[in-house]
Amino acid sequence: LGRLYGPLTAMSNVQVDVMTALVSFERVLEVLDLEPTVAEKPDATDLRAAKEKHGATVELDAVSFRYPGADEVSLASLESVATLQGEVHRNTLDDVSFTVPAGHMVALVGHSGAGKTTISQLVTRMYDPTQGAVRIAGTDLRDVTQASLRATVGVVSQEAHLFHDTIAENLRYARPDATDAQIERALEQAHIADLVASLPDGIHTVVGDRGYRLSGGERQRLAIARMLLKAPDVVILDEATAHLDSGSEAAVQAALDEALTGRTSIVIAHRLSTVRKADSIVVLSDGRVVDQGTHAQLLARGGVYAELYRTQFESGATVAA
């Protein structure tokens, strides 16, 4: 997801100021990411209606996916016929199936490049699967309106990008009509209200590059507050890999616990505490699901998860557990 938000950082402050005035945060994402690779059908339906009926279950059904243009990239890097046979037909995701029941948390784990971020891009419909289907509330995402999908799925990325604007306005990107009271409430739930209250202008304090400088943990909590204000039924969370000091770490964890409660969530997990809490862990390797189960089940089975646990999770156990 870093890639998704990356272009935002690349923009100069001047551009950001102009964009801030003109468009909402969602629109910024739209403008940056797309030239959409996906289109809305003329008869697209409102996902919220299906969700009322069936609950916000997320389902990947035999999903295979290859990034547009990925073939040319592989061909250019080929060195032998053997690699050609091995690489050209390789999908980024290959026959991936799993279900996140409404209100449950699924953790995605796997080595770098295994396909975790790609899955989050399919659930937000940045792309459509090459084969198979992604469904929310039993409805294929290709059949729903973009607006209802955006209202249903919220993303918290590793790096919270703040515009050069007040804290209140930064949160309103998620919900333009939010009142100050609703903003204060979201800040409280995200465990950052005290800090904001201590700033000279409270929620009207200007943040961002030329404003009040927030720490990484504080920015994350603002991103969580932004998500809470939007109140989506489905949350995709890309857990930060960067080390936070233990005070910040605890506050971010508390904010996340609050934010994920009662929501359907897919977490790209980097912390032991998260994989322990997850209702189910999906283990990815080279774009395939190689195992699925709870932390205890997977650890007992050994294999890819046990190795990931030793290399990625156990080392951070004292901080994260």
Ligand code: ATP
């Ligand atoms: P990490 O933990 O490093 O973020 P990941 O498990 O999230 O890795 P993905 O980012 O989903 O992995 O990447 C899966 C594969 O898809 C990688 O081989 C990557 O190089 C490739 N890939 C990712 N984004 C694109 C893109 N926009 N175009 C082409 N290939 C891509």
